[in-house]
Amino acid sequence: MKKAIICELLEIKYPIIQGGMLWLATAELAAAVSNAGALGVISPLSGMEMEGDPSKSLADQLAKIKHLTDKPYGVNIPLYLEYAGTLIDILLKSEVKIVITAAGNPANFTEVLRKKGIKVIHVVSSVKQAKKAESCAVDGVIAVGIEAAAHHGRDELPLFSLLPQVADAVSIPVIAAGGISDARGVAAAFALGAEGVQLGTRFVAVEENIAHPNYKQAIIDAGDADTVITCRKIVPARSLKTQFTNRLSKLEDSGASAQDLMDFIGYRRNRISQIQGHLDKGEAYCGASAGLIKAVLTVQEVVDCLVKGYEKIVKQLPQSLK
Numbered sequence: 001m002k003k004a005i006i007c008e009l010l011e012i013k014y015p016i017i018q019g020g021m022l023w024l025a026t027a028e029l030a031a032a033v034s035n036a037g038a039l040g041v042i043s044p045l046s047g048m049e050m051e052g053d054p055s056k057s058l059a060d061q062l063a064k065i066k067h068l069t070d071k072p073y074g075v076n077i078p079l080y081l082e083y084a085g086t087l088i089d090i091l092l093k094s095e096v097k098i099v100i101t102a103a104g105n106p107a108n109f110t111e112v113l114r115k116k117g118i119k120v121i122h123v124v125s126s127v128k129q130a131k132k133a134e135s136c137a138v139d140g141v142i143a144v145g146i147e148a149a150a151h152h153g154r155d156e157l158p159l160f161s162l163l164p165q166v167a168d169a170v171s172i173p174v175i176a177a178g179g180i181s182d183a184r185g186v187a188a189a190f191a192l193g194a195e196g197v198q199l200g201t202r203f204v205a206v207e208e209n210i211a212h213p214n215y216k217q218a219i220i221d222a223g224d225a226d227t228v229i230t231c232r233k234i235v236p237a238r239s240l241k242t243q244f245t246n247r248l249s250k251l252e253d254s255g256a257s258a259q260d261l262m263d264f265i266g267y268r269r270n271r272i273s274q275i276q277g278h279l280d281k282g283e284a285y286c287g288a289s290a291g292l293i294k295a296v297l298t299v300q301e302v303v304d305c306l307v308k309g310y311e312k313i314v315k316q317l318p319q320s321l322k
Contacts, residue, residue, distance in 0.1 A: 005173045006196035009119060009139060010098055011072045013037035014307055016186075017142075017175060019200025020076020020100055021285075022150070023047070023271045024211050027061045031068030032208040032299040037307075040065075041074045041100060044087050047210055047275075050268055055086055062094050072097060074121070079104020092116055103151065103235075106136040114139075121175065125153025130166045130174075140173040141166065142198050147179025149201050149227075150285040151235045160192060167193025181289035183309025199302075201287040207298050212277030215284055218242075222290035230283070231265070233258040238287060243280040244273070 004015040016038035018030065026047050030040030042065065044058035058075070065073060075096050077087055080103045088109050091099060099113055102123035110120045114137060122133040123142045130141050143166040144152050145159025159178040167174045176189035177198035189197050203209060205216045218240055230248045231237045233256075239245050251264055265283070273282030297305075 004190075004195040006140065006175060009173060010039055010074075012039050014303065015175075015196035016303060016306060017041065017074075017100075017196060017198040018203045019149075019177070019198055020074075020102075021046070021200055021204065022078070023274050024204060024209055025076065026210055027064035027068060029203065029206070029208045029210070029299070030073045031065050031071075032206075033203065033303070034069045034071035034073045036300045036303040037071075038303050039072060039074055039098070040069070041076050043076050050271060054081070054083055055090060058087055058090055062090075062096065066095075074098035074100050076100045076102065077109075078102050079106075079108060085109075088113070091118070100142070101138075102142075106133045106138055110136045110138050123177075124166065125157065125162070126155050127162075127165050127169045129153070130170050134170045134172050138172065140175060140195070141170065142175040142177050143167075143194075144198075145176075145178030146229070146236075146238070147288040148177055149238050149287040151237045152178070154232075154236060156229070156236060160188070163189065163192045163194060179287055179289045181287070181292045183306050183313055185289065186306055186310050187313045201285075201289055202293060202302060203299070204286075205293050205296050206302060207296060211274055214277035214279060215274050216296050218279060218284060219286055219290050219293055220295065222286065222293075224288075224291040227286050227288050227290060231261060234261055237283060238285065239283040240279065240286045240290070242273075242284060244282060244284075248283075 006015045014037045018033040018041050020041040020043050025043035030042045033040035042061045044054045048057040098119045100121045106122040113120050119139045121140045122138045124130045125144050133141050146156040163176050173195040175196040176194035181202040204211050205219045226241050228241045269282035272278050273284045
């Protein structure tokens with residue numbers, strides 16, 4: 001596979017990053033991804049009980065991963081969380097070398113993290129955001145298209161339009177995310193200027209993910225038109241089409257306010273769907289690439305398929321395009 005700048009920056013074998021899925025990115029999943037040569041990512045809330053303590057949860061995950069891998073791994077911190085600063089304080093006292101920040105101002109914590117020698121990658125959904133992140137001295141950006149699962153930018157830009165524009169606009173490495181689940185997506189992302197790729201949904205449907213079997217099976221059963229974007233009055237989010245999202249969409253269409261929508265969605269309801277398997281009671285986040293995912297694999301199998309598939313694609317290209 002392409003030896004991208006991101007491999008040197010993050011000290012990983014392959015330019016592949018696992019998405020920092022809020023409830024699902026456990027130490028066990030992250031370690032499996034890192035051990036396969038990619039970059040595993042921990043979420044502070046992964047595996048946590050509904051009313052759990054995020055700080056304790058993060059500390060527990062960091063303690064676990066020390067015994068599971070000696071490879072680099074990262075931690076995802078959504079900056080909109082009211083306790084994001086507390087989580088950053090924990091990371092500053094830890095051995096973590098890579099932090100992925102999202103959904104907030106990169107100026108808030110980048111400087112203090114980098115002073116501790118921590119690499120900072122920030123998630124963006126527009127050229128403006130990418131330039132802002134670069135001005136804050138982040139080490140790289142993840143450009144997320146509208147095809148991605150969960151929350152993304154209000155401009156709803158498709159990855160293949162967004163990615164080359166971001167790559168042209170900044171001088172730091174750009175990682176592509178949104179709708180990538182196989183080697184064809186990886187090759188296309190590299191062709192459009194990416195130095196790496198991030199996959200979320202593909203790493204839900206793996207054996208090492210704690211996601212409920214109902215959730216994994218729903219991803220496997222999904223076709224090309226089986227995801228939907230909701231919550232545009234709050235923050236747009238892509239999920240599987242379910243009874244829950246059908247009701248949510250009807251509520252939005254009726255002219256419900258943002259507060260009405262938040263009241264319907266409830267507190268941490270997506271955990272009920274993703275961890276407990278009650279897909280009719282919360283959002284089951286899923287990318288538009290679900291129709292390409294046909295089986296629950298191991299993490300190693302996913303990474304091997306991406307790497308070998310990419311190499312096969314490159315070999316098949318006309319010599320003039322290599």
